[in-house]
Amino acid sequence: MPAFLSSMLDALAGGWNSFAENFYICFIKNNRWQYITNGLGNTLQVALCAVILGALIGFLLAIIRSTHDKHGRLGFLNAIAKVYITVIRGTPMTVQLLIAYFIIFANINNKVLIAILAFGCNSGAYVAEIIRAGITSIEDGQMEAARSLGLSYAQGMYRIILPQAIRNILPALGNEFIVLLKDTSIASFIGLDDLARGGSIIRSQTYQAYIPFLAVAAIYLVLVMIFSKLLGILERHLHDTRAKEV
Numbered sequence: 001m002p003a004f005l006s007s008m009l010d011a012l013a014g015g016w017n018s019f020a021e022n023f024y025i026c027f028i029k030n031n032r033w034q035y036i037t038n039g040l041g042n043t044l045q046v047a048l049c050a051v052i053l054g055a056l057i058g059f060l061l062a063i064i065r066s067t068h069d070k071h072g073r074l075g076f077l078n079a080i081a082k083v084y085i086t087v088i089r090g091t092p093m094t095v096q097l098l099i100a101y102f103i104i105f106a107n108i109n110n111k112v113l114i115a116i117l118a119f120g121c122n123s124g125a126y127v128a129e130i131i132r133a134g135i136t137s138i139e140d141g142q143m144e145a146a147r148s149l150g151l152s153y154a155q156g157m158y159r160i161i162l163p164q165a166i167r168n169i170l171p172a173l174g175n176e177f178i179v180l181l182k183d184t185s186i187a188s189f190i191g192l193d194d195l196a197r198g199g200s201i202i203r204s205q206t207y208q209a210y211i212p213f214l215a216v217a218a219i220y221l222v223l224v225m226i227f228s229k230l231l232g233i234l235e236r237h238l239h240d241t242r243a244k245e246v
Helices: 005-030 033-071 075-090 093-104 110-136 140-148 153-188 194-208 210-245
Strands: none
Touching: 005 194, 005 210, 033 075, 033 093, 033 110, 033 153, 033 194, 033 210, 075 110, 075 194, 093 110, 093 153, 110 153, 140 153, 153 194, 194 210
């Protein structure tokens, strides 16, 4: 065997042995893999609950804002909604999380609940503007036709306007939810044992950053890919449904 080939094989074998040893130290030894799995569970819990809360808040704010824009109603509620959206969108998510933990919910010991509320309220402001843009993109004649058929304003909004608006804004909503999923990594600022903090704990115990942080990044990437795939399936389903209706 040529000398250069033998040296290359020895280098590859040495690199693999070093990687296997470091992998054992980071994840297998002392069951350190539990930091990752427990953190992943908290991350998913916070992300999913915050998405639901953000969607509910955003939907409510969007209805108030769009109703005021088109009909001039709900002036007081619209003013409150505008202030809320301006404040949330104008301040960093990290600062909002710290304010929620140290000031607003200082007497609550449940860090997961605080993170859900903070991320959900933040997402709600962005979702509200996305949904409002979708509602205002629908022609006014759609609502007028619904009212002429005997539907109330609420029924026309629920049955006619919103289904069309959701189809139009689904990609933007999906992007917002993906951003929210990745933003949950800052929950470690309040000491929540999320996925990112799990990697940081392993690094502090093993003094190795390469493997744990790459593993954390890979897990986030897989989560985003899965969510994007599900979103694509939903988009195709809505597109097929719309094509059948036409």
